[in-house]
Amino acid sequence: MERRRRREEMIRDYLEPTAILDWDHRRVLAFAREAVGATTDPVEKAVRLYRAVRDRIRYDPYSPFYRPEHYRASEVLRRGRSFWIPKAALLCAVARSQGIPARIGFATVKNHLATRQLLDYLGSNVFVYHGYTDLFLDGRWVKATPAFNKELCERHGTDPLDFDGRSDSLLHPYDKKRQKFMEYLEYHGEYADVPVEIIVDAWKAAYGTERVQGWIDALESTGGASPRRIFEGEDVTT
Numbered sequence: 315m316e317r318r319r320r321r322e323e324m325i326r327d328y329l330e331p332t333a334i335l336d337w338d339h340r341r342v343l344a345f346a347r348e349a350v351g352a353t354t355d356p357v358e359k360a361v362r363l364y365r366a367v368r369d370r371i372r373y374d375p376y377s378p379f380y381r382p383e384h385y386r387a388s389e390v391l392r393r394g395r396s397f398w399i400p401k402a403a404l405l406c407a408v409a410r411s412q413g414i415p416a417r418i419g420f421a422t423v424k425n426h427l428a429t430r431q432l433l434d435y436l437g438s439n440v441f442v443y444h445g446y447t448d449l450f451l452d453g454r455w456v457k458a459t460p461a462f463n464k465e466l467c468e469r470h471g472t473d474p475l476d477f478d479g480r481s482d483s484l485l486h487p488y489d490k491k492r493q494k495f496m497e498y499l500e501y502h503g504e505y506a507d508v509p510v511e512i513i514v515d516a517w518k519a520a521y522g523t524e525r526v527q528g529w530i531d532a533l534e535s536t537g538g539a540s541p542r543r544i545f546e547g548e549d550v551t552t
Contacts, residue, residue, distance in 0.1 A: 325450060328415035332507045335403060337411035339388040345370075346408040357479035359412050360449050360458070364477040367405045368460040371396060375432055376540035378533045379517075385508045398461040402445035403508050405460050415450035419457065419504040420513075423485060424497040435529075440499065442520040443513045446484065448504050455504075457482040 331338045337346070349366035350359045372395035378384040379397070387407035390400045402418050409416035420443045433439055446459040456479065464474040477483035485496035518526045533540070 325415045327506050328417050328450065329410050329413070330506075331407075331410065334382050334385050334387070334508045334510075335407040335410065336386055336388050337407040341388045341391050342404075342407055343411055345391055346411045349408065350412060356412070356414055357451050360409060360414055360451055360479045361477055363405060363408045363412070364447075364458050364460055364479075364483075367401055367408065368474065369463045369465075370394075371401050371404065371460075371463070373397065373401070373462050373466050374540065376435070378538045380510075380514055380530050380533075382508070382510050384538075385510060398441075398459075399443065399445035399508065399513065401460050402447045405447040405458060409447070409449055417448045417504045417506055418508055419446050419448045420444065420502040421446065421498050422500040422502070424499055437521060437525060440520065443502060443516050444485075449479075451479055456480065457484055459484055461485070 336342060345366070346363060349362050351362065353359055353362065371390060374395040375397045377393070377396045377400065379399075383389055384396075385400045385403050387404045390396045390404045396404075399418075399420075406416040406418050422440060422442050423444045425439050425441050428439060445461070446457050448455050448457055458477045459475055460477075462470075462475065467474040475483055475485060484498065514526070
């Protein structure tokens with residue numbers, strides 16, 4: 315009985331709105347309601363929400379990252395583009411809005427198929443604290459990764475990552491040519507909210523404080539708009 319009570323309390327923690335996962339914001343609620351439509355099945359709701367976040371929010375690795383508001387669900391929707399963690403946070407928020415317990419998880423991955431410009435920007439093909447969403451469906455946690463929109467995947471020669479609501483949906487190990495695409499190196503666990511300070515500190519440790527501060531300074535100089543050209547136009551590496 316005590317164990318069940320603790321579990322129920324834990325699950326409730328993954329349903330609450332937060333300052334970042336602001337699912338009670340009208341913009342977030344409208345997005346979620348439009349995505350799920352008339353379905354009442356939690357698994358089908360999760361699938362529809364996943365596809366909406368994956369494809370309607372464009373992937374942009376040069377989006378701002380150093381303040382809590384950069385990850386806020388309502389702000390991600392307003393901008394219409396962001397990188398892996400804010401997209402995972404948005405999926406977490408809209409899932410909670412539909413009564414689906416959700417948390418955000420992190421892993422370090424090696425990206426074997428990035429643009430030349432992005433690799434130069436990071437100074438590495440290791441992506442530290444790549445985000446995914448953990449959803450509680452049919453009595454267990456399943457992982458969903460809504461980072462890359464359909465058009466971007468097609469341009470990079472891989473099928474868009476799908477999610478059926480019943481099994482983990484993690485990044486493809488290979489592309490259509492059977493070349494390495496994404497390799498998981500380390501998992502960092504799941505959180506009830508986005509740990510912004512932990513993420514920024516991890517990036518400074520991985521990429522160098524000076525490099526990360528340079529990204530921040532560039533974003534500050536443009537009012538938070540990416541000073542780089544559109545990611546979709548960059549050179550695909552092979």
